[in-house]
Amino acid sequence: MKFTYGSDADTIYAPATPVGRSALAIVRVSGPQTQQVFLQLCGRIPESRKATLSTLRDRTGVPIDQALVLYFPGASSPTGEEAGEFHLHGNMLLVDAFALELEHLGLRLAQPGEFTRRAVLAGKLDLTQAEALADLVEAETTAQRRQAVSQLYGALGDPVLRWRNRLLDALSLIEADIDFSDEDDVGEGLFMSALTIASQVSDEIQTVLRDRGIGERVRDGFRVVIAGPPNAGKSTLLNCLAGRDVAIVTDIPGTTRDVLEVRLDLGGLPVRLFDTAGLHESGDVVEQIGMARANDQLDAADVVLWLKPAVGPDSDQSRIPPPLVAKVIHVLTKVDRLGAGEATIQGTGADVAVSAVSGAGVDALVLAIQQALPVSSVNEGMAITRRRHREALTAAVAALCRLPQGTEENPTDWTELVLWAEDLRQAVFHVGCITGHARPDDVLDRIFTAFCIGK
């Protein structure tokens, strides 16, 4: 969907707190008509940046509410333009009555993310910080919250900006060389320093690109897939780990066909846990489709729980998982059905033995999953958190790799310098897209449509 914003010259408003009953409801206003809003509804413009108690009145003079109001003048406001905040009591009828007065003055309801968009356009935030704000609002686990906060404080934006500045330095060296050069001479040899800078930046970016996608995983959730033969107890285990009855369980093999997903917080890490159809030879068309879906999940998994029942008709099937990139945890299930004293894991090849009925071994399994997640570097230093960042960095590296890699190489004539300058310019552009220093409109639209209104 293409999202179109109203004019950036409009004065916008939006509730910044959730709909419903609450102690307070905060309404934000931003744009050139802000002072007029204060004059009309409070009777005066409050002192800048100071919480002031004020009676809000409608256009007939009838009080709407007594509210704490805040006025942020021009450039020092969160959006970089005239802005205000109204802390009403948290009743929706009251908020509606207030909104009606704002609309009467010509304000319009903000689009999702429009306040943050204005802050970016005013240079108050770079794009990675704007994305971090969205991630912070959406965070469901500690790791997500920490990653969002560190990105807000520049964990991604700062190094990207430094790369861009160094590439700009390199570009200006080459441009100087071009200026010095005439037809017989290719400049002062400044290109050598330029190529050194470019290759160092390229190496640094490539190191970051080899991060195994941890930042993206923290943002989206690590994928843990439960798989194994039919009736191994996969759906029962999903329900047990989720703590609720998500999946259908029966003693009929082939009960699960569709992929089911639950989101879990495992020690602060976001996990997407998937239940899949039992894998075996089957002529049943529906089961075959289910197994194809199961295999797709296995291909995308970070960790696979491969289940095998300790007892029952399926226990002797010596099934092994298909070849996988993911880490595999071999889980022996239904151990409550083993006789007392029977050694559980030994000789079975399993890593963990569980019973979803008695709960035995479930804590050990959770621990094993946590240890199998590729999290050693979570929240430490720079993290790529979106595909957008990865694509931009990859494109920048591709441009830098077109430059000669050894500094010994001399340009054959000055037109070659011009081509090198162009490659550098492209690298600068792609790196700049991450922070918003180069800003194609579709990038902005894609980012801000994912925001909630009022942010």
Ligand SMILES: Nc1nc2c(ncn2[C@@H]2O[C@H](COP(=O)(O)OP(=O)(O)OP(=O)(O)O)[C@@H](O)[C@H]2O)c(=O)[nH]1
């Ligand atoms: N005693 C005992 N029975 C279990 C346990 N886990 C599962 N079962 C039983 O095993 C049968 C199969 O369980 P499911 O969870 O449906 O197995 P599944 O692997 O999802 O099966 P499909 O979806 O058909 O591949 C059911 O009758 C469950 O009640 C367990 O830990 N202990």
Ligand SMILES: [K+]
């Ligand atoms: K079943």
Ligand SMILES: [Mg+2]
């Ligand atoms: Mg099942």
